[in-house]
Amino acid sequence: MNGITPPHWHLLGAGHIGTWAAGHLLSAGHRVSVVRATDAPIVNARLIDADSGDETRLRLPVASPAALSAPLSHVVVACKTPFTETALARCLLAADATVIRLQNGVGTLDGRLPAGACLIEAVTTAAVKGQRDRHEIVADNETWMGGPAARPGWFAGLSEHWPGLQWTAHIRHRQWRKLVANAVINPLTALHDVPNGALLTETPLAEHAAALAAEADRLLARIDPTWPGDSLAGVQAIARATADNTSSMRADMARGAATEIEAINGWLLRQADTCGLALPAHAAIAEAVRRQSGRIRQR
Structure with a gap:
């Protein structure tokens, strides 16, 4: 020591x-x-x-x-x-x-x-x-x-x-890389109750993932012009490596626990508001997670 x-x-x-x-x-x-x-x-x-x-x-x-x-x-x-x-x-x-x-x-x-x-x-x-x-x-x-x-x-x-x-x-760029992966994989797998690999094999989910990653890149580049972008490739690599896994948000939603949507997609949306930038895909999926999670927790 x-x-x-x-x-x-x-x-x-x-x-x-x-x-x-x-x-x-x-x-x-x-x-x-x-x-x-x-x-x-x-x-x-x-x-x-x-x-x-x-x-x-x-x-x-x-x-x-x-x-x-x-x-x-x-x-x-x-x-x-x-x-x-x-x-x-x-x-x-x-x-x-x-x-x-x-x-x-x-x-x-x-x-x-x-x-x-x-x-x-x-x-x-x-x-x-x-x-x-x-x-x-x-x-x-x-x-x-x-x-x-x-x-x-x-x-x-x-x-x-x-x-x-x-x-x-x-460390900020490493944080953001993980943040974008979580902001794409977690809510999509939670809402559709699928393992991570479904984002690669199911076309509608793959297209939704691409839209979420592109929006996040646009915001992060606005915050930091040195942001390299290309987040979708990283998201796909993680989905491929963890294809059979259940995301933490999917697990939380399945057992009726509070999700981490506000610290993930919610953070992106709060930053976008500050920048005067619209993130419609993230706004829609965050609201969908809130609604579905609320319904499950009320059962």
């Missing part, structure tokens, strides 16, 4: 991705406590490598009310985006807290952190699925962390234990 003491992280959101991240942090000697409204003192979880079948059992302590009454210095926000405000309300952040945001979408922590906080954005191509305490790592690919702040001292040691972890000062 080069003489640097690994920090103690408080995890908001011990779902699939949050638990997967906790496993990597623990393997690097970092401490992890879960912030959760529960009487249970321990969160037991299993991380299973889908390829090898290797299993790692985690025992994550739940932070006590006394611990949460003091300002937290290191926090990982990995909860589903609709629950961000509720999760943050359970704890007090230090004025200079370091916060890793490991969520879909963009902008979910805007205006919600202390002015002196250091926000580290994280983007991953890892895929984790399962139920309850069983988290199956389908793909442990690349993960990028970064932002305007300098790379923290603990990062080098962490990267030795977190496969594919990299630091970049220019």
Whole structure:
């Protein structure tokens, strides 16, 4: 660790991705406590490598009310985006807290952190699925962390234990690449209840995907003239690589959970309003997801 003491992280959101991240942090000697409204003192979880079948059992302590009454210095926000405000309300952040945001979408922590906080954005191509305490790592690919702040001292040691972890000062384009993929694949597969690969094999869905990607590129190029565009190729590559998978939004809608549409397509629409740009395809699909999700949740 080069003489640097690994920090103690408080995890908001011990779902699939949050638990997967906790496993990597623990393997690097970092401490992890879960912030959760529960009487249970321990969160037991299993991380299973889908390829090898290797299993790692985690025992994550739940932070006590006394611990949460003091300002937290290191926090990982990995909860589903609709629950961000509720999760943050359970704890007090230090004025200079370091916060890793490991969520879909963009902008979910805007205006919600202390002015002196250091926000580290994280983007991953890892895929984790399962139920309850069983988290199956389908793909442990690349993960990028970064932002305007300098790379923290603990990062080098962490990267030795977190496969594919990299630091970049220019993370925005990587965020946007994932955002566009989510803004195309998630709502289409959720609305039509199809696996990701259907966007390649069903002509109406493929055409809809192309329209959504083109609109997103037009907006992002307006925001940042250096945006390279050509998002459709990336969307298709992800749909091809995950052809049999169920998107997170499709899974959320199927079980009547709140979707992340506001942090994904909703972010694009809010930026478009600021720029005076119309995104009719995104506006229509976001509204369709809201309506269908609302009907399902009322059943």
